Amino acid sequence: MFKTLKHYWKLFRRPSAYIGLGTLCMGGFIAGVIFWGGFNTAMEYTNTEQFCVGCHEMKNNVYQELLPTIHYTNRSGVRAKCSDCHVPHEWTNKIARKMQASKEVWGKIFGTINTREKFLAKRRELAEREWARLKANDSLECRNCHDFEYMDFTQQSPRARQMHSTLLASGEKTCIDCHKGIAHNLPDMHGVPIGEIDHSVLEKHIARLVQDG
Amino acid sequence: MRILLLLLALSATAAFASETLNDPAPDGIRKGGTLADETAPPPMPAVMTPAKKPARNYPEQPPTIPHTIRNYQVDKNFNQCLVCHSRQRSPDSGAPMVSITHYWTREHQPLAAVSPRRYFCQQCHVPQHNVEPVGGGNLYKNIDAIMEASLAE
Numbered sequence: 001m002f003k004t005l006k007h008y009w010k011l012f013r014r015p016s017a018y019i020g021l022g023t024l025c026m027g028g029f030i031a032g033v034i035f036w037g038g039f040n041t042a043m044e045y046t047n048t049e050q051f052c053v054g055c056h057e058m059k060n061n062v063y064q065e066l067l068p069t070i071h072y073t074n075r076s077g078v079r080a081k082c083s084d085c086h087v088p089h090e091w092t093n094k095i096a097r098k099m100q101a102s103k104e105v106w107g108k109i110f111g112t113i114n115t116r117e118k119f120l121a122k123r124r125e126l127a128e129r130e131w132a133r134l135k136a137n138d139s140l141e142c143r144n145c146h147d148f149e150y151m152d153f154t155q156q157s158p159r160a161r162q163m164h165s166t167l168l169a170s171g172e173k174t175c176i177d178c179h180k181g182i183a184h185n186l187p188d189m190h191g192v193p194i195g196e197i198d199h200s201v202l203e204k205h206i207a208r209l210v211q212d213g
Numbered sequence: 214m215r216i217l218l219l220l221l222a223l224s225a226t227a228a229f230a231s232e233t234l235n236d237p238a239p240d241g242i243r244k245g246g247t248l249a250d251e252t253a254p255p256p257m258p259a260v261m262t263p264a265k266k267p268a269r270n271y272p273e274q275p276p277t278i279p280h281t282i283r284n285y286q287v288d289k290n291f292n293q294c295l296v297c298h299s300r301q302r303s304p305d306s307g308a309p310m311v312s313i314t315h316y317w318t319r320e321h322q323p324l325a326a327v328s329p330r331r332y333f334c335q336q337c338h339v340p341q342h343n344v345e346p347v348g349g350g351n352l353y354k355n356i357d358a359i360m361e362a363s364l365a366e
Contacts, residue, residue, distance in 0.1 A: 069284050159306060162307070181293075187290055188289075188290045189291045
């Protein structure tokens with residue numbers, strides 16, 4: 001084993017005796033172009049909707065929920081596909097996200113969410129991960145299309161105008177803070193401080209009443 | 214003989230059935246065509262978003278929703294409407310608070326949160342689409358109209 005390795009290392013180190021430097025350089029360059037192009041093409045393929053809904057976990061759960069939403073069907077036909085919201089557009093961040101996504105391949109192989117019940121049970125955890133990701137990058141994927149600079153407040157409803165011109169403008173809040181569940185159904189929102197009121201005090205009180213009989 | 218009768222009866226039913234399918238459709242909501250025809254549906258109207266609150270036709274009428282509610286999630290996990298219309302959120306959102314009746318039990322005992330029996334908003338509240346009344350129009354008269362008519366007599 002060690003011997004073979006050593007043999008190849010020697011082969012690798014030894015200057016070429018017969019092939020010209022130019023041929024080697026050209027060959028290396030062409031091979032590089034093919035490799036790099038192939039790599040990026042393969043990566044782009046994993047960004048397509050066809051690839052995402054290739055597994056039943058995505059196709060039967062989250063994809064079905066996306067279908068009636070405005071991000072899938074609308075009057076102008078401009079739409080967002082899975083990767084537009086779930087994968088960063090910029091190359092470095094995209095690679096980082098793709099490496100994280102290798103865990104999803106693991107999940108697929110071992111059937112972490114291979115039934116509807118398992119998916120529903122895990123939905124809150126999965127959603128929280130996406131919320132945290134979007135919160136951390138200041139809703140980057142939203143902003144790839146929805147640019148604050150070009151929002152026309154006069155075209156917005158009074159309520160939207162009020163929120164966007166204050167909380168969003170000051171950077172106090174980011175898109176995902178309010179716009180959760182816009183493309184997929186929400187999990188049990190217990191204790192999540194969007195809209196639905198924090199009923200923890202009420203629930204503790206009820207629990208005590210029950211305890212006291 | 215029996216078989217002949219049966220055949221006759223069957224063919225009669227068949228003829229009757231095909232005639233029935235080609236009968237002109239009753240002049241109901243969708244006029245024209247026959248029962249078997251599929252007429253072109255009218256274009257989908259838009260949801261009305263009036264700037265002013267529409268008047269209620271009777272005091273107990275659940276107010277209509279003056280905005281679109283496309284994809285609003287209202288289930289045991291989440292209630293999108295209460296994001297703005299709950300008691301706690303209403304001052305910040307500027308949306309009208311759901312009325313006190315929603316915080317009552319059947320026995321009018323006040324609750325701290327919206328009562329489960331009033332939780333599913335769209336059981337009573339709906340957006341109004343921009344459509345003409347169908348059929349012979351709406352024959353409903355509200356109490357004001359009735360009182361005016363009775364005074365005029």
